[in-house]
Amino acid sequence: MAISDPRHETDDSVLADVLIVGAGFAGMYMLIKARQLGLSAVVLEAASGVGGTWRANRYPGARVDVQSLEYSYSFDEALQQEWRWTERYASQPELLRYANHVADRFSLRRDIRFDTRLTDALWDEASARWLVAADTGERWSARFLVMASGPLSTPNTPNFEGLDTFRGKIFHTAKWPLEPVDFSGLRVGVIGTGSSGVQVIPQIASQARDLTVFQRTAAYAVPAHNGPLDPAFEARIKADYAGFRERNRRMRTGFGSETPPNMVSALTASPEELAARFEERWRIGGFTLLGAFYDIMLDERANALAAEFVRGKIRGIVRDPEIAERLSPRQTIGCKRLCVDSAGYYETFNRPNVSLVDVSETPIERITPGGAVVGAREYELDALVLATGFDAMTGTLARLNIRGRKGLSLQEKWRPGPLNYLGLATAGFPNLFNVAGAGSTSAFTSVLVSIEHHIDWIGDCIAWLNARGLGAIEAKEEAEAEWMEHVQAMARQTVFLTCNSWYLGANIPGKPRLFMPLTGGYPPYAARCAEVAAKGYEGFRVA
Ligand code: NA7
Secondary structure, rough: OOOOOHHHHHHOOOOEEEEEOOOHHHHHHHHHHHHHHHOEEEEOOOOOOOOOOHHHHOOOOOOOOOOOHHHOOOHHHHHHHHHHOOOOOEHHHHHHHHHHHHHHHOOOHHHEEEEOEEEEEEEOOOOOOEEEEEHHHHHEEEEEEEEEEOEEEEEEOOOOOOHHHHHOOEHHHHHHHOOOOOOOOOOEEEEEOHHHHHHHHHHHHOOOOOOOOEEOOOOOOOOOOEEEEHOOOOOOHHOOHHHHHHHOOOOOOOOOOOOOOOOOOOOOOHHHHHHHHHHHHHHHOOHHHHHOOOOOOOOOOHHHHHHHHHHHHHHHHHHOOHHHHHHHHOOOOOOOOOEEEOHHHEEEEOOOOOOOOOOOOEEEEEEEEEEEOOEEEEEEEEEEEEEEEOOOOOOHHHHHHEEOOOOHHHHHHHOOOOOOOOEEOOOOOOEEEEEEOOOOOOOHHHHHHHHHHHHHHHHHHHHHHHHHHOOOOOEOOOHHHHHHHHHHHHOOOOOOOOOHHHOOOOOHHHOOOOOOOOOOOOHHHHHHHHHHHHHOOOOOOOO
């Protein structure tokens, strides 16, 4: 049961220096950091185990879209040397094993409260502490509250009429059951063709009797060329892992230093050079395509050349020209996150048991007990898979009762959008830090790089306060306003405002259309955060 005001029963609350929400990669590293600083810390985790997103998104085909050697912790040399990834792009089960390995290796579980969801957090002015309540009835009082609850952790289930009348089973990719699901012999519908849809569709197609894909926006899917991790490549990286991490941190995305962007404009390249560079990047795979020319994400004309290259690939893969046309995206490429494909997404539509229904013009009208109605037609289904994404960046925090100074509710404050300073803090909420969320470059990086950066920064900040006997730190309104303008101004220099994406909140009806993550690259962002700290936490008020 939610407790609306945790002040009522503070006598039985447990004291901690740091209360951390979430035991995914961010929460686990924050716990390690707190211990390094000699602070007491407790982690509240709603699930029954560690792993966060890699525990929840256990649908068949789930896999990371950044190479394993770059999507891993760098803070501990022994850890990064001992862990052996089996594939270039790790699968969800392997990522979950890695998360469990880290939890074991650093004995994290003793400070993690599983099956415990934070419901309320209230800033108590008198004690300068956060008073926190969980759905288990337990209470904590903590000096610092670190939200490591993930930017993509609240699944979006569209409000389809009749969804509750459906007779078959309904699955959401982000809330996949613990037990494996068997689709053999079933007529399955998948709604959604973002990264999750692109990964799950080939898997279901190979099992189900019939698969109907309901597509609102066609996806750009580039090959990952996944496979066993080459031992020679692994040995080369591990011979100087620290150097590799350092080179990656100088990249805009925090990864990919082995294939840096080509600093040539697509607009000045000859047709032969365009074709050669795009083909080269297609062969390498993954996000490298967007770096074939430096201006693909900055100039719509350059972007159109890359987009047309991928449409050409789709026409070459999909045998039925009419289906190829329907699968060909029209929006700018990379504007919605590029999908990295390990299972032959476009090839799947050559299978006789797979059909594609375009719901861009004629949306899904309703779900019936036996299927889905689009236009005048009912598609008969035995199971329905929602690959419909997340209420990204704000969904999780805005659903909690978090109250800062003078009872200010975060829900209220964030109604116009996630107002923040450096992506780390929000005015009116002292000693509250948000990890890898809105206002930071996390969405455009290997998120592990962003997580480590944020947590190192938070750790340094807490140590700085403690060294000076200071109790509280809070973003100033003017610094926050300036930062929000900076985030918008940076986005205006890119192609990111030309489509409807979760970056803009555009996937959730009624959500304010505001560009949430920071573009412009990780290095300048990290430099700005460092500069703020070096100037005695410029833009923050300390007490
Ligand atoms: P995404 O990328 O938000 O994709 C969700 C998909 O679901 C997308 O194709 C949506 O179409 C579709 N969708 C959402 N609502 C509807 C309705 N009402 N009707 C039809 N189709 C709908 O989520 P993912 O889980 O795939 O990936 C999220 C991130 O996780 C990804 O970017 C990676 O960072 C990892 P739309 O495009 O909005 O037209």
